[in-house]
Structure formats: structure tokens, C-alpha cells
Amino acid sequence: MKKILFTFFAAALLVTSAYSYNPPAGGEDLTLIGNPLSLSGAKSVSGGALFDANADSILVNPALIAGEQRVNLTAGYTFLYSANKENETQLGASFQTGILIPFKMFIFSGNMNGTFAQFKEMHLGKSLNLKAGLAKEITDKLSIGLNAGGGYAWTYGNDWSLYADFGALYNWGNLGPFSDFRIGASVLNLGKMYSDVDRWGIDEEAQNTPYPTLATLKAGAAGTILNTEIAKIGLGLDFSVPCFQNFIVDFNAQVAFKDAFIISVGEKFNMAEVIKGKNNFIPSIAFLFKFSFDVKNNQYLEDNGWSQSEMTVSAGYKNLYKTVHAVSAGVDIDLGMADNEPPKITVWDEKE
Template sequence: MLKKIIASAVLCAGAALYAYNPPAGGQNLLRISSPELLSEGASAAGGALYSVSPDSVVNNPALTAFEQRAVLNLSGTMLFDSKDESDKSVGGAFEGGILLPSRWCVSSFLVQGVFVPFYDMHLGNSFNFTANVAKDVTDKLSVGVSAELGVFYGHNSDWRGGVNLGAFYDFGEAGFFKDIRFGAVLLNIGKQLGNTTVLGITGSEASEWPGIATPKIGAAATFFEQNNFKAGASLDFSFPSFQNFVCDAGLQLLFADVIKVSSSWEYDAREFSEGSKNILPSVGVSFQFKFNSKNGSLLAKKGWEQSEMTVSGAWKQLYKNVNAVSAGAKINLGLKDTQAPEIILWGEK
């Protein structure tokens, strides 16, 4: 059944070869609603320095399989166009998500809204819902699948729905590289937006977007670690509808396991060829701290007396006239279990 689905998606992509004309930013419709999605390189391998949240499944449905704690996140982004011909200069996006581990799998749910009226990045208005399931196959390999459903309005009305398939592998160490990871994904298997009047990158009415049946591969690793400092990098390649080439590169620095600085850069061949893509990298900063719950509170009753919160912000110039500023917060309920289980044999005390 799975082979038939993939084959059908590939055939649909082949039939649309002549019509690849998404709006600027159309491939990243679900990657502008949080600081992490804007600044961490769209990494299928979990980022230059591995971390996950409910919105990580946008990049790879398998990434969340090894998370042991429940995670909540809430973020928002403001978009500004300095020279839009329609005099509509402000847009935005938001998201809210939850990640829930269980003994069988890790499930997550994500709601995103995108509202972009200006022509330089003509994404229109949409609400999108993603449900994801990830499962560890071994202690190094995981797989995942997500289902997406979205509604579009304002420039005609339409809907999108489909699935994404992903795999993730934690390789380990090689030479001076540590925490080497690989990710592979097949995105947008299903119906995408087509009945819209938004403008594509060529200036005419957009074709179907985001690109159906988009393969993506990525790798990431820590390349320097000393005392309270870490540095890592990620590199990803994707091929939207087999008609475009996109490269995402990310760099992250971690200080004292508390402050993380992120930067990423994207090369989209078709957008660059049409003169619409910006070449500046993004910049993001996050700060992590622990907090205690009062005795008798709901969190304390659940065993989450102490938890972690990460607050973050990011800036990215998406296109020559379009800037994005984003802020958000993530809560990891409880603390990581870093102590190995104690095994007592019969007769031992």
C-alpha cells in the first residue's frame, strides 16, 4: 500500500513538471511560525545541536521518537514588507503544539496559522493542523509519519491534505565529529494547494504548492566541544517536486547548556533564478532555565515538580523587502532521566 502511495505521488509530480511556479516562500509555508523553524536550518537531522519540540515534525516526522518528556510550545512571528505595491505591509504567523511520549510511541499535535497579504511573499491565509507519530526501532534508528490538513482562504479557497514519511539515525562519533545524525524524509504526499490566485515566483498565478512529493536528506554533528561550549553544524538538501534544488545550512553555538545562538542560510535555486530570494542568514537566540512547581499544583501532582522552559527569538530577512521577527516559548515538563536504572540480583543488599 505504501509503495502505491509513493508511486502515485511521484507520477503526480512528473505530470506537473511543466508548471512549477509556487509563491515565494511557498515551500516553507509551515516554517515561518516559530524562532526555531526560522533559524535552525530546516534540519531533518534535528538541528546542528540536537533538540526537538512539537514543530520539529515539520522537518522530519521521526525526530521526536527519543523524547522522554511531554513538551508544550507556543510561538508567533510578525512579517514586515517595506515596499509592497498593495500597501499591505504587515503579516504574521502563529503556532501551538504539544508532544506526548508513551511506552508505545511519541505522538505530537501542531496547529499553525499563516496570514501574509503582500505580493513579495504571497502566501495568503491558511490554518494548518499536523498530527504525528514517531517510534524508535532501535536505540539509534527511528521512523515517523505525520498527517497534515490545511484550509486556505482570501485568494480563492482551497484545502490541502497528505502525509509525510521520515527516518532518523543517530550514528555516534567519527574522528573529531560527535553526535553525528542523519535524516531522510519524503514530504507532501497528497493534495496540495492549487485553486488559489496568489502570485508565483515568476509573477504569474501560482501553480500547485508546496511541491508535491519532496524528498529531503540531511546530516548534522557537533564539531567542537570544550568545557561549557559546544558548536555544531547541519546541512540539508531537498528537491521540491523533483523540479527544484534547495540547500539549507545551519550553525549553532551553545554556552553553558543555557544560551544557544543559531544561524541558518537557505539556497533555493528556482527562487534565486527569479531574483526573489535573499542571501542573508537568519539569527536566533534562546535561553533555557529550570523552574519549580508549587506543592499541590497540577504539575507537581503529575510528578513535574521541576521543569525546563526555553524562551527564544529570531530574525530573518526572507526576501529583499520582507523581514520576519519571531518569539516563542517551549516547556519540557519534568527533568531528563540521566541516571541508569539500578539492578539488584537475588541475595544482594
């Protein structure tokens, strides 16, 4: 074991010594600013403070969707505004849309993201990104998943990306004061990332490096610390190590009232950005409202059991880099109602 650990760390040091680190500010979150939940840190590697998996969950951990039973549709849009008048444009945007489809053998999810931010303090340029994932429950507690992703970036150079992600999720159950305690881990961006484009990096005096960063390791845990008929409170914490070059911490707290109205608050610490003065410790916030709805006189929906479904609408805000403001809105639809009742087993006796 000592030899294995030594070899692992030696390889890591070799990689980091040959690979400088200077992505654009926000480059690690390129696909995570397109909806309110992502902005508030709720898209975590362990499924968020109060677990909720949908088509967008594969952006951080492909294993999160393994237990889903319903077709899910998501869409989100974020308006970006920079107060820095030195920028060539002060307006930007990001969007996300996705679909999740459960099959007997596995769960499939696909996601498309577009990000358009040409701000000097958040110089991501323009890009379109696609990702598709498969997940499966191995046991009642363990799930695994695999993604394939790629995209195209333009503005100040053109480039493409092509990569894979791996992830796992372990449902621990009760642990100390927590219920529904979960541990998640993923390895993201195993392949070619955006490299042949000119961007302002975190260090504006140095050449920018590929982003999102190759071989980003993520690990985290989350659980419910309070669960009553009226309210639930959950806490989540993620750690990210982009190719052993940086250290990022994401904290998320959520409060749900009657499983209908949810408040999500997030805080991020990005060590490289803090060192270069790019940090902003103002927490992000999102509000969600979940409700069920009926669609009548539609035979197709009735045949698929979708005449009654659930929808979540959301809105959020985050002050990204002191001068960049993000205002976001999203919608999440689960077709059909969740089946939470276990099967009923009747034991027949000889008289019957």
C-alpha cells in the same frame, strides 16, 4: 538494481515533465516561519545542528520526536513587515503552537500553524494548517515516523489540503570530527496541496502551482563538532528536492554555552528563487535561553512529576525577501526533568 534505478528516474522525469513548478516565494516554508528556530534553519530533517526535538519537529521529519520522554508544549509568533509600499497591506504574521505526548508504544505530536502574508513578494495569503504525527524507535539508532496533515487557505480563492508525511532518523554516533552525528530523511506532502488559489508565483508572469510542493524529498545530516564543559558547536546541512523541480539547501550552525544560552544561525539557497531574483543571502539568527523552574503548592504537577520543569525562551530575526522582515519570539516547555541516569544494577552474591 540498475533496472530499479532506471525505472525510478524515468518515473521522476515523467512526473516533472507534466508538472510545472511555480509556487509563491516562501511557499515551501509555509509552516516554517512561525517561530525563531524555524526561521534560523534549526528545524532540520536531522534535528538541528545541536539536536533538539519538540512538538514542532514533525513539520520537517516525523521521526525526530521518537526519543522524547517528556510532555512538550511550544508556542511561537512571528511579526511580518513588508517595506514595499505597493502592497495592499504591509503587515502580516505567522504563529505556531504544538504539544508532544510520550506513550509507551509511540510518541504523539500535534501542531497548528497560521500564516497571514499578502505581500506581492511573498504572496502566501491566509491559511490555517494542522499536522499530527506518530514516531517510534525501531532500534537504539533508527527511528521512523508518520504524519497526517491538512489545512484551509483563503484570500484570492479558497482551497484545502490533505496529505501524509514519512520520515526516518539514524543516529550514527561518532564520525570523523563529529560526535552525535545524525542522518535524516523525509518525504513530505504526499496528497492534495493548495492549488485552487490565485497567488503570485516565483515567476510572476506564470500561473502559480500547488504549494507546499507535492512529494518533497528532504535529506540531511548534522553533528557536534566541538563539545567542552563550557561550549558546544554544531553544524547541520539539509537538501530538499520539491518533486524533482527545484533544489534547496539549508545550512544551520549553533553555539551553546553551558547548555543554557544558544545562538543559532541559518542560511538558505533556493535555486528557483535565485534564478528569478527573489533570493536574499542575509543569514537569519535566533537567540535561545534555557532554564529550569519550580512550581510549588500544586498537587497535580507534583503527582505527575512536573513540579520542576524546563523552559526555553527564544527570539529571532530574518530578512526574508529583501523587503520582507520577520521578527519572531517563542517559548518551549518540557514538563519534568530529563532522566539522563542509567538504571543501577546490583549483583547479589551468595552471602546476601
